[in-house]
Structures are given as C-alpha cells and as structure tokens.
Amino acid sequence: MKVLRVRVSLPDRPGVLGQVARAFGVLGADILQVTVLEREGGRAVDDFTLSWPGGFVPDELRERLSVVPGVRIEGVWPTREIPGASPDYDLLGHVASDAGRAFVTLVDAVPDLVSAEWAVAVDSDTGAVVHGSWQAPGVEEMPDLTPLRPSAFSEGPLHLLSLPVRAAGLHLVVARSQGPAFHQVELDKIVRVVEIVALLATSTVDRTVA
Template identity: 60%
Template sequence: MLLRMRVSLPDRPGGLGQVARALGALGADILQVTVLERESGRAVDDFTVSWPGAATTDEVRDRLSAVPGVRIEGVWTTREVPGSAPDYDLLMHVAADPGRAFSTLVDALPGLCWAEWSLTLSGGAVRHASLSAPAVFDLDEPPLRATTRVSEKLRLMLLPVAAHDLHVVVARSEGPGFHRAEVERAARIVDVVSALSRR
C-alpha cells in the first residue's frame, strides 16, 4: 500500500534520519521525501512510502507518533508514482491543445495535489470538473488570491484566475489541509496554464 505522510520534526542534524530509521523498523520503504518548510526549529516533510500489509492510517500514525519530537500531521493513501513529473506532463498537454486548457487542468490537479477532485467556477456555475467533482458547488465570497479553507469534511484550495474570471477549486478529504508550499506550487501551475490558454 502506498501512503503519503506529513511529518513535523525537529530541524536538526539526524532528525530526518531518526524518522527514516523508525519507518524502516516498521517495514516501510521510503520512496520519496518532499521538504515543505524549515522554520522555527522544525521541518515539515511529506514522505511517500510503500507500507507492508494492510495497516490502517491510524495504526501508522500511532506508530510514528512514538518517535520523540515527531508530530504526524496527516497520513493518507496515494496513487502518486514517485519520481514522475506529472506537472510537466500537464503543461505539455495544455501546450498541445490550449483550447482545452482548463478541462485538462482540472483533470490533472487531483493527481498533482493528492486530492479527490477539482473544478473551475465562473459566475457561480461549474465550468469544468474532474471525476468525482460535484455538479454544483457554492463558493461564498470567492477569494482574490490563492488560499485554503476547510468546509465540512473537505480541505479546499482556492485559486483565482483573474484573466479568465474563474476560480479553481481543489478538494481533499483525506490527510491534512493544504500546506502553503502546495498552494504556491498549484498557483504557479494555474498561472502557466492560464498563459498557455491565451495563445
């Protein structure tokens, strides 16, 4: 089973090694590590691991929380292929067919952002939607800049596209809320897609 884990740990020499040893002792194989932030003496890293057996996300959280100084911010299943470059693939598809830019974008964003679905809104109506996205979505007070919100059981990323009078919505039900590094990355991708769509 492939899992993604968001871990907050002390930002000191050996801290990452301590988490890696704990994961190894539990039989997990680390496939990828992404550093999201390093500040105030702590680091926040996303680990993609191959987890043996059918352990639940709660069991994984309990086992890793026993490591001194480590906080588990989220554990969720993933379909991510470590080492792939889906953001580049998305941009190549958009460059090849700019007329379908936003349809291609919302189809790709769930995979890029480890989310369940995404859509675009314009004038309160859904214009483009990925699989599993709702046909109707109400966005009270659309934001003027990229931001996050929590809505019922969903963690939302909201990305305005002023040039097209659109808002991109990305939704995650498992795992932690979107980290600012994830929002910044998605916002840059949306900006490039917007520019390519106007070619």
C-alpha cells in the same frame, strides 16, 4: 501495496530524520520520496511518500513514530502520486499541444499535483460549475468558496485550495478530505502552474467537456 502520503512535523536537528526513516522501515514501508515543506523555529515539516505493504493501520504508524521524541504526524492519506514522474510537466505538455482546452485539462490534472481528490472550475460571475475532475461531486453550483485571491482554508472536514483564473473568467477549487490542510507550499505550486497554463492558453477557451 498502497502508496501513502505522510506529513510529519519533527525537530530540525541531526539524526531525527534517520530515526523517522527507521521507524517506517520497521513497519515494512519503503520511502519513495521526501519533500521538505518548511524549516522554521527549530522544526521541520516533511511529506513522505511511502509504499505500504498489506493492510494499513494509521494508529500503528502513529504509535511507532511517537517513540521518536518531538515527532508528530499531521496527516496520513492515500495518493495517486508516482514518485519520479512529473505530472506538472505532463500537464503543461498537454496544454501546449491543445491550448484550446487548457483549463479543462488543468481541472482534470491538478488534483494529482498536490495529492488532492478532486477539482472544479467555477464561473466567476455565476458560480456555476463548468467542469469537474472525475471524482468531483455532481453539483451544478459551488457554495461561496471563491475568495478574491489565492487561498488555502478548510470547510469542516474538507480542505480546499481556491484561486481565480482571471484569463478564463473562472475560479479553480481543489479539495481533499483524507489528509491535512493544504500547506502554503502546495498553494504556491498551483498558483504558478495556473499562471503558466494561462500563458499557454489561447484567447478562445473551451470550458466544456467534449
């Protein structure tokens, strides 16, 4: 059994969401969670978290949903998300209990908040990677992926969130390659989490792995 995130763009009118849900059901998928990312111009963009039995064939999913007029699949990718869990609250709880390691904890936990694959903290002055989550590439420096303000963008097949963490002299980079580009809602979520972590952190920040 796999847990997948599926991003769907669909007409924002009564009945369409039900048609999409029925299409998932025909394929044997169980909808665990639906998150509305936007509703604008007569269309909506929703993220579905699905429990998927057996082997997963993306083309089969796209073919099944293509019979619903106006529906487009923007991305399908695996997620470690557990519907009903609160990883953001768990992160803040860990930071509150050990504020000296606030930003190490942030880097380790933040990929799961947006169904990403890895994250790194980069020293804002030198560009050196000071900590990476467990799936982060083993590099000592990151290329220039550190814009001055929070941003979501893509570098080839890699989709990135990048935002300064000024309280620690760091820049946070979050990445995924298997799904679609990060949505503004996802960027806004991480910005807010970082703001709260910075408030909880002590003035002495441990930026290394114990």
